[in-house]
Amino acid sequence: MKQYLSVLAACPLFADIGEEQLLRMLDCLGARVASFDKKYTVMAEGAPATYIGIVLSGSVQIVQNDYYGNRTILSVVQPPQVFAEAFACAQTPALPVTVVADEPSEIMLLDCRHVLHTCENNCGFHQQLIFNLMKDLANKTVIFHQKIDITSKRTTREKLMTYLMLQAKEAGKRSFDIPFDRQELADYLEVDRSGLSAEISKLRREGVLACQKHRFTLL
Amino acid sequence: MKQYLSVLAACPLFADIGEEQLLRMLDCLGARVASFDKKYTVMAEGAPATYIGIVLSGSVQIVQNDYYGNRTILSVVQPPQVFAEAFACAQTPALPVTVVADEPSEIMLLDCRHVLHTCENNCGFHQQLIFNLMKDLANKTVIFHQKIDITSKRTTREKLMTYLMLQAKEAGKRSFDIPFDRQELADYLEVDRSGLSAEISKLRREGVLACQKHRFTLL
């Protein structure tokens, strides 16, 4: 596990926990690491939610596939972020989402039963872990509000602009890369891909933005 | 505070905490109760998020108002549920939502600084409180996924049917009441009110559902 220490130390789940304690905790938590190739399923919709995932390298997408074949991308998770923790903590009997590797990725999996209940060794940092988990879940909720802020807009143009302005704000620059190709961006914004492409072209002609591939610039 | 004990005992924030301890904690937490008339603002968008709210009686709506005047209803909170806890825990500098009383309501407010940090008296149940908060936030995230599952549908009909089927499932019956009037339902589903009314009429003519006011029946 030592090779992952630098990522894990930055993981919100292990904030304010020393590296030594961290290594000991990983043992208690029964942590294991799995590798996934691009497009492989890390967690499948419908499966019981028993694991908390941590992205050690690469990245994963949280995806919801509905009844009518619409795909919604809920978020992209990059190191050292956590995923599926909400379902694991809520002990959801069936995952409502699928987690897919967006590129070759290494994922650490923690059995939530070990996380939620103090272990026999009574590691003193368990309380800190719960606190961190709480903080992390609070932040996730805030991010969800952002997503709803974007997708609650009524038109493709408004959704796109809301998303891009948020990205620019986070990057602190007018130029920034997005983690999506066009189809993925459409699935994230919950709009039609061709309509999205048309809208991007229009905004480009209007001089509102420039873009090449994944890099956008607001003008 | 004693008068609120029965509600508070059922509140997810105080699960597995005895009534005596609860009363003592409320002191430590600096709990106070405020009353709001219908349509009054409990928390305003843009304000710093310092309080966790608990609905003691009545109900509140969590609302997001965007740039273009669109109103989105994120959720309805009824006793003994909690609200704004995510923003308080994440220490968001500005609330992204407004909380409005949906009817005359009594609200308990907890200063999040007291919740997040162990008090000097070191009440032993603080850890339990954090744990409960974590559980609650996990459940909230799951509910958010449901909301996205509904609003990510592309047509008014699909959104409505997804919502109603979920409500029927939760009620365990084909007949159930919804906490919205037509305008509010439209704002929750993120669609146009008149279009929603038209769609309901259509579904009624098709024999898919029946409804009178707030009561719906799936056929």
Next chain:
DNA sequence: GTTCGTCTGTTGAATTTTCAACAAAAGGAG
């Protein structure tokens, strides 16, 4: 460099939503 598969932008038609306006129905106040 060529080939193949994928991604992207474009277009037009069909569908759907939004918007504005109005009338009927329902509810509350006096």
Next chain:
DNA sequence: CTCCTTTTGTTGAAAATTCAACAGACGAAC
């Protein structure tokens, strides 16, 4: 009971989205 306000359903026109199909651009593999 009557008046007044709010809510709900209806309609038609305008705007936007979705859908399907296609061609060019791009990248990867050989």
